[in-house]
Amino acid sequence: MRRSVLLIASLVSACAEARQKPAFPFVDITIVVLGSPIPVSEQESARAVVSLDAQRAPLAFHQIEDYLRTDSSVDIQQRGGGGIMADISVRGASFEQTLVLVNGLRMDNAETAHFNLDLPIPLFTIERLDVLHGDGSTLYGSDAIGGVVDVRTVTPADTSLRLKTGVGSFGENEQAMLASIAKKNWSDVLAGDREFSTGFMTGRDYRTENASNELRFASVLGHSDMLIAGDDRAFGANQFYGPYDSWERTKGWFAALTQQFNPNTQVSASYRRHSDIYLLERDEPTGYKNQHIDDGFEGAVRDQRVLAKNLTLATGLEEDTDQIVSTNLGQHGRNRGAGYAVAEWLQPGRGSLSLGAREEVFDGGGSVFSPMFSATRWLPHKTSLHASIGHGFRIPTFLDLYYSDPSTLGNPNLKPESAWNFDAGVSWFPKPQVTASITVFYARQHNTIDYTRASEADPWHASNLPGVCFTGVEASVAWQPLSRERLTVSWTNLVGAQSALHGLQSEYVFNYPINNARLTWTQQISSQVVLNTRFGVLQRFEKNPYAVWDVSLVRQLGRIRPYLQMTNLTNTGYEEIVNVRMPPRGFVGGFEIVLRKPRSGS
Template sequence: MAVEVGQQPFSFETAEDALRTDPSTFIEQRGAGGAQSDITIRGASFEQTLVLLNGLRIDDAQSSHHNLDLPVPLEAMRSVEVLHGAGSTLYGSDALGGVVNFITATPTEDSLTLRAGAGSFGGNEESAIATAAGHRWSEIATGARNFSTGFMPDRDYRNENASNESRWSSALGTTDILLAGSDRAFGADNFYGLYNSWERTKGWFASAQQQLGENTSAAFGYRRHTDNFILLRNDPAYYANNHIDTSWQAVVRRQQPLGHEGGLFYGLDAEGDSIDSNNLGHHARNQGAGYADLDLHSTRRWSLSAGLREEVLSGGARSVTSPDLAGSFWVAPKVKIRASGGYGFRLPTYTDLYYSDPTTNGDPNLKPESAWSGDTGVDWFPNTRTTASMTLFYSRQHDAIDYVRANDTEKWQATNLNGLRYAGVESSLGWRPTATQSIQLGWTILAGAQSALHGLQSQYVFNYPVNNASFEWSDTFAHAYFVRTIVRVAQRYQQEAYPVWDLEMARSKGWIHPYFRAVNLSNTGYQEIVDVPMPGRSFAGGVEISLRRKP
């Protein structure tokens, strides 16, 4: 699945909003305005979703709670691609439930765009985007911030990020240099227990990607992330954590065409991460991998893909083999059936291994978790305006990492669990009644088996949605006025279902674009994380000034 976030910039306030359009992707949000959120896909835990930026890892080695600390503003994004199911064959660790890849935009014109708005709960938002495009080069510089005094005490936030991306072409191919950073401070009331906590994270990211001829590319990415956590906001000296984690990745990828009906994709991947923390200690690890994927296809008839990855972990004492297999077949001119299966794994984060606070203990002896998953489905294309699909999926996890306890008086303890299984059905329907109008419906049903708990309480195993549905409608009137509304209905395991209704309107023609956004118009009281309430009805509006010059 791919969501074009750059196609209509007023549709999504945060990256989480773009991901919510996929009913198989469930967002467990703690802070409004994108302050902190987790991603789960097909029932997998938030730690089992790999997050990429332009194909490079930005998963956080300290804690996967920070995976969506995106250093690049949403305004600089072109699209978000979501892979359902195991993706470790191509991408390595963390890709058990799926992969989310954020793709930055490539400018095609000179422009300057300024936006400012305000809204409920003391909300304020500003952004600036400047682009330039030449025959063989382009440049895009973006900065954005949003803040709020909070819809309840100790739920204020301030988010800032900025990026600059340069591209140019040479005899070798395209060179891409990206520099980005973020700063997020937020009240964390009840985020990790019954405490009025406060947290501030900062992130820096740099990457360089270089084409080496038509079929080969090389890339390098570096990420640094800091996390300052205060347990009691009114008494910072009582308990505080300061973490600094760094990670790097270097890849070489090649695509070798095999005639007109196939290709061989292969490459080498090396990566490492480290942490310096007053709570977690000082640790580092490295790993390297080689992978290959054979892709064969016959246009509008069939396709077959088989891949294998061998990952060697620190010290060479252990390796992980990750295979996958996928295929599709057109049983009729408008009907395609497909199936896929694969293996995914995840190394424990440093929090899983070494964390300790008044309520939680990690375990340095945790094993990596893994999962076999598969799906089969059918796609139907009755006409050029309509698409429909249905998918059955299944996943069985081994050594899954969770935090459990016997009763409310005990500490949460990190542990490995076996016997976790998830199965479900994804269904979607897309229809374009007119050239400007779009209707999207989606519904994912999920069931899980948690026989490994044996009556223990769990932090994450029981948080999955058994039902997650969405209805989205959008239209552009008179080629100038854009309207989009989406209604989502979610029901977490053993919880009541709840609806959330959002609405966006904007003038998209000309150089002055007033906009209006209403969030949770239904004023639903709900929680996506236990004991962390989400905001009620809120409104925001503003104006964007966009000056453009075609090259």
């Protein structure tokens, strides 16, 4: 108790210090590239893109999922603490229909999309998260039916060392480190973090470890970026997959090289490996056990050229290879290649027009064509209209195709999913401190993959569902009444077609939120102390609504920076996955030590 009092006292003691320059950038200087072949501001973007700044008061957030929960069109369906088994969906699409990228490179897991957020990069290294609402297959390929999340890593501004440690509820113990070097022609970021917890209930303990190194340098070839990362996650999976006290351990490795040869041409290559060991009964290691190892390779050549004034052409060629060796799924592999082209006309202050197409070819002779169209038009009174039409698709994971146990059966005859997405809306920017937007969207899916059954006595079967569609509206308002205060409110409403089930029970597709409201209020109450409040109310299909309130108080300047993170202050009992309880009220507190050296010009 004395320790908590000292922590809070240290945070509040800085409140009387003199105020500095505005803490938050205005929306018109925020640049996004997700969903567009060229960099554009949020005002000029024809697509609904939310950019989440992970370097603004980073001690106020515990994990990646905390940032994503501030977007009402994003639904996180999490099974455990510490980011364990967190599924992500956008605009009602299933968790397998959201593509996750790191620095523009694919991270989706070929075994099962349950591991798409098993990102091996420490939280300290993330600069921002860009979230695209709606299809993105024209630019990004498979899995981008409902949306795309691109996690961008930080480029260091100085040479520094950051050390963090904290403790909290349920045996929480966390440490993190980041060491950066910033020189004139090169920089390097070495980082690692780990987190332990005994769990808020029996069989829900976990241990996570992440480490990465990213080297950037300039040479006669141009700008190079080399990223190497890995993670190790062991966790109690009690009730995750049914009435069993299960246990699981996953590991991930990721290596990527991006070479920018000139302002127009970029070449990238990456390798990712993920392993998964699963025990049905934790206390019976010689009982039912699965072990999977999957490998993925990606190579891409991208080019962007100005053809005429305000007209840009972006083209690219990509190749992807996935392989798996599994005690349950067997040995399988697949290859696919793609080419795309997108032409974009953009005249700031007047509007934009984008037209693009992608052809993806699979080994065996199959192919998918994914066109897209988007446009904006500026009206008087700082108002803009935006609209888009696009086609998205997803190929089944290896688990969808080949998994088999007494409770779940895959289907090797599954067809790829596809969907047409339509959206249109209006945005208003009356002044730099205020933005408002409302968008209506409609998605019609074909061959949606879900696990269904006739009754609880039957196993789940992977199958294609016809005629799944979602209609919805998303609205948001961002208000910055003072230079050091920001309030963001968003709400998304969804209506889905249930007729596709034909009386069957659904495991995943129809667990979507029909109402999701989010409020984020950030106050810099002094030159050093930031108070962050996140409040959400969510109602899932055929479920009762529930509210969750999180608050963080952090010192963001100075050599020693204490922090206090308070989660689920409402002590709400809720489930994001059916029959998987989420943690009650919890607290984590600690401090960060920052040692910094000014950037050298040598």
